[in-house]
Amino acid sequence: MIADIITPQAKHFAEGVQSVLRGHENRSRRVVLLKGNLVQNARSESRGISARVTKNGRYGFSSVASYTEKDEETVLKAATENALFLDQRGASPRRTYPALSGGTAPAPRAITDTEQKRLIDVCQEIDNYVNTKYPDLLSRTVVYTEDSQDKIILASDAAGGHVTYPRCYIYVMMSAESKSGAPVELFKAFGGAGGFDDHFTDLSAIWPGIDELHSRLMDKKEGVYAEAGNKTVILGGMMGGMLAHEAVGHTVEADLVLGGSVAGPNLHKPVASEMVTLVDFAGEAFGRPTPLPVYLDDEGTLAKDAVLIQDGILTGYMNNRETAAHFGTEPCGNARAWDFNDEPLIRMRNTCILPGKNTLDEMIASIDDGYYLIDSSNGQADLTGEFMFGVSLGYEIKHGKLGKALLDTTVSGIAFDMLKTVDMLSDKVVWSSSGFCGKKQPMPVGMGGPDMRCRITIGGR
Amino acid sequence: MYDIKQISRKLDALLKEKGAAVYEHCVSESEKQELNTEKADFNLFRTIFDNGVSVTVIQDGKKGSASGNDLSDEGLEKVVSDALLGAASSVEDEANAIAERQEPEVFQSGCWDADMPRFYDGLKAMMDTMARDYPKVNPMMLIGDHTRYHVYYVNSNGTCFENRNGLYHVGIEMSGSDGEKNTGLDYTGFCTTDLDTPLISQGSMKQHMEATEASLNSVPLPGKFEGTVIFTPDCLGEFMYMLAGNYIMGGVIMNGTSQWLDKVGQQVASEKITVSLKAEDSRIADLQPFTGDGYKAENVTVIDKGVLNCFLLNLYAARKTGRPVTKNTSFAMVIENGDTPLQDMIASVDKGLIVGGFSGGEPGANGEFSGVAKNSFYVENGKIVGAVTETMINGNLEQVFKNVIAVSKEQVCNGGSVLPWMACSGIVISGK
Known part of the structure; x- marks a missing residue:
């Protein structure tokens, strides 16, 4: 982990500006076995120092790819010059934001390193398991991926601290030949926040997940195309999380609200069924650490939960310090940067639709003709709330029972319209945290939700 | 700025000293100057200096790779050690190889030196033209940068390539709005060395702005x-x-x-x-x-x-x-x-x-x-x-x-x- 050479540098902060200094190291480890062939075996580290200086609401930012006391002076000077460059040319005043109370984030979690050989060994063990037990597959891939962020943040007018964000996953991907001769694929991610030893010292917990993945792939091999149209469906927790993130979350990021998102004119109005409450959690949710806990953001704001929809009413946005001042609210710690040379942007943390009271069985039994959509390959949404998710795993529901598996399809809709059709929520939340959100920079995010009965447009063939 | 050829020679010496016979490495440095606007107002100016070093080693058919951005002696030592350890941990595969020897060559393209005041004026002119000709298009975020990088690639078969390149990039996210009518998001961008031609006339900027304005008039498409x-x-x-x-x-x-x-x-x-x-x-x-x-x-x-x-x-x-x-x-x-x-x-x-x-x-x-x-x-x-x-x-x-x-x-x-x-x-x- 990086040494704290940042904190003593407060003396270099200039008067009359707002400054944040960040020491930052990202690490990644990656092993890829494709059909048993080791096609990637790589380790990477990047480290540097950045400064952001704000003058009359205009930001100057600079970073260098090294980590010494001298570098801190360099970036502060360059960032100040950049802020002045814009301030001198700016035609009209911009929004400014007030100082925050100070404070220190909780002590960081340890980032542990694991020998590359152990990473390869565990991937080979999983690959051997899959290959031995399921030799009928067309292809198999096992990926170990680990990334961690280690940051020391010092702000001239806010909180600071040393924070870390380690996470690691193993992806298992399988493909098989369908009855038409074309391949079908599925994948599953194992792991979460923390290091290798937190998740992969005992693989016995993984085998049932792999067996389930294969079983579902065999279902999909015999799968059918969904019938296109507006249907009653149950979105599984993974899909609900994707909806919370893509279709609603992005539209309530305050920078996109100011850019004209559909959330702007809908604040304090009903945007969903009264059953729906949506929260962007920081460090804890439901009495446990969130999938990717965040305690301090990169502007020096101590993190707290942001309630976005309460009982169907849009109650707030996710902000940075500047937009929080604009909307007359307090920032909750959503300004985050991915790499040492990235500026903080408004990002989600752990966005989740809260659970309801139904069981999944009750929900399936309630549908005469519809679909249970379990997992998503990807998703995108627009400022208007128009969204699209790829559906990689789903089943028909016929007469209250699960039917045939579905081939890959897509669902789409307008988030605030679709959320008003939610009429049942299951009592269990499923989280996912292995992906990256993309918005100029990548960012690890958690997303979750319960099973959700609603109406949605599904694409057929 | 670093002397990346000198660093490349250090890497070569380190690899040989540690017994590597088949390897390739790449050293780079870059500088990006980036102007950001929000709703047609410049709000962020970034200057970023970055480095890169990557090493791949093949030992007895086993391959390991490591990379980082620390070009100090300690940083080079670490990336070489990590690549060697990676190779030692790896699996023998006869497909692992490096390219055969090619003649050393130096490449240079683009514009190495940034003219940021002129680029700033070009971006501002683009936004002014947008406001005049496409008043219903909202330039939510316009980002313009000049990035230059210098890369030095070497492999143990004697291939050695050097490249210097500098380019301006322009990217814009836009949406249309007209009273209560709003469109979705659109994005386009381009890279160029040309600051003489108005930026709004390059790439497909105008097509996207026209399309965004036209998107305000939507029609239902049933069936x-x-x-x-x-x-x-x-x-x-x-x-x-x-x-x-x-x-x-x-x-x-x-x-x-x-x-x-x-x-x-x-x-x-x-x-x-x-x-x-x-x-x-x-x-x-x-x-x-x-x-x-x-x-x-x-x-x-x-x-x-x-x-x-x-x-x-x-x-x-x-x-x-x-x-x-x-x-x-x-x-x-x-x-x-x-x-x-x-x-x-x-x-x-x-x-x-x-x-x-x-x-x-x-x-x-x-x-x-x-x-x-x-x-x-x-x-x-x-x-x-x-x-x-x-x-x-x-x-x-x-x-x-x-x-x-x-x-x-x-x-x-x-x-x-x-x-x-x-x-x-x-x-x-x-x-x-």
């Missing part, structure tokens, strides 16, 4: 029908990238899921389609002079009048599959133009869509795709009727490129690729 789709150049690039990922690139050739495994030399697309990756093309500013594997890049025609010439295979994938290596791993893509003027192409459509963007699930290995048509317009009896929302398109990637009706005479160059409009039949279009 479902099979029709003609005209892909805009930007959207065609997206589809070509998906096609490559599904049928042509190394991963799907190695794992055997490509449906074109035995199709080299055969007709896989309409004879109207010729696709090349360029190493030299005066229209493209962002060219890659050498590949990540250490091959001097060449112009590669991937599909020639519909016939598949080759797959896109790096050295490992080529050796693994017993096929030739592709000496171009960039996406500096040119799709040859056709002889149909765009207006004639639109006039020939009975019922269909002009599709400017696609928001869809990644196509399955079978090539089936479905997703939302973004920034798209309904065409009926040869005339553009209006913009559509909540409209999905479904089809098969392979069939899209087989069922080509026409390729436009016009092309758009965004500094990274040169692409035409393309019309094809047989796509299922579903309204709400």
Whole structure:
């Protein structure tokens, strides 16, 4: 982990500006076995120092790819010059934001390193398991991926601290030949926040997940195309999380609200069924650490939960310090940067639709003709709330029972319209945290939700 | 600034000292100056200095790679040790190799020195023109940067390439608004060395602004029908990238899921389609002079009048599959133009869509795709009727490129690729 050479540098902060200094190291480890062939075996580290200086609401930012006391002076000077460059040319005043109370984030979690050989060994063990037990597959891939962020943040007018964000996953991907001769694929991610030893010292917990993945792939091999149209469906927790993130979350990021998102004119109005409450959690949710806990953001704001929809009413946005001042609210710690040379942007943390009271069985039994959509390959949404998710795993529901598996399809809709059709929520939340959100920079995010009965447009063939 | 040749020599000495015999390494440094605006007002100016060092070692057929950005002696020592440890932990594979020796060469392109005050003025002029000519278009975020990088690649067979490149990049996210009417998000961008030509006239900036304004007038598209789709150049690039990922690139050739495994030399697309990756093309500013594997890049025609010439295979994938290596791993893509003027192409459509963007699930290995048509317009009896929302398109990637009706005479160059409009039949279009 990086040494704290940042904190003593407060003396270099200039008067009359707002400054944040960040020491930052990202690490990644990656092993890829494709059909048993080791096609990637790589380790990477990047480290540097950045400064952001704000003058009359205009930001100057600079970073260098090294980590010494001298570098801190360099970036502060360059960032100040950049802020002045814009301030001198700016035609009209911009929004400014007030100082925050100070404070220190909780002590960081340890980032542990694991020998590359152990990473390869565990991937080979999983690959051997899959290959031995399921030799009928067309292809198999096992990926170990680990990334961690280690940051020391010092702000001239806010909180600071040393924070870390380690996470690691193993992806298992399988493909098989369908009855038409074309391949079908599925994948599953194992792991979460923390290091290798937190998740992969005992693989016995993984085998049932792999067996389930294969079983579902065999279902999909015999799968059918969904019938296109507006249907009653149950979105599984993974899909609900994707909806919370893509279709609603992005539209309530305050920078996109100011850019004209559909959330702007809908604040304090009903945007969903009264059953729906949506929260962007920081460090804890439901009495446990969130999938990717965040305690301090990169502007020096101590993190707290942001309630976005309460009982169907849009109650707030996710902000940075500047937009929080604009909307007359307090920032909750959503300004985050991915790499040492990235500026903080408004990002989600752990966005989740809260659970309801139904069981999944009750929900399936309630549908005469519809679909249970379990997992998503990807998703995108627009400022208007128009969204699209790829559906990689789903089943028909016929007469209250699960039917045939579905081939890959897509669902789409307008988030605030679709959320008003939610009429049942299951009592269990499923989280996912292995992906990256993309918005100029990548960012690890958690997303979750319960099973959700609603109406949605599904694409057929 | 570092002397990256000197650092490269240090790396060489370190690798030899530690007993590495087969290796390649790359040292780089870069500087980016980036201007950001929010709603046509400059709000952020970034200056970023970055470095890179990557080392790959092959010991007894076992490969390890490590990378970082610390160019100090300690940093170099660590990246070499990590690569060697990685190789020692690895699995023997006779496909692991480095490129054979090629003559050392120095490449230089673009504009090395940034003129940021002039670039600032150019971006400001672009926003002023937008406000005047496209008042209903909201430039949510405009980012312009000048990035220059200096790279030094060496392998143990004696290949040594050096490249210096500097380019301006412009990217914009925009939406349309008119009273209570709002459009979705649109994005476009380009790279250039040209600050003389107004920035708004480069790439497909004007087409996107016109389309965004026109998107304010949406029309309902009820029902479902099979029709003609005209892909805009930007959207065609997206589809070509998906096609490559599904049928042509190394991963799907190695794992055997490509449906074109035995199709080299055969007709896989309409004879109207010729696709090349360029190493030299005066229209493209962002060219890659050498590949990540250490091959001097060449112009590669991937599909020639519909016939598949080759797959896109790096050295490992080529050796693994017993096929030739592709000496171009960039996406500096040119799709040859056709002889149909765009207006004639639109006039020939009975019922269909002009599709400017696609928001869809990644196509399955079978090539089936479905997703939302973004920034798209309904065409009926040869005339553009209006913009559509909540409209999905479904089809098969392979069939899209087989069922080509026409390729436009016009092309758009965004500094990274040169692409035409393309019309094809047989796509299922579903309204709400």
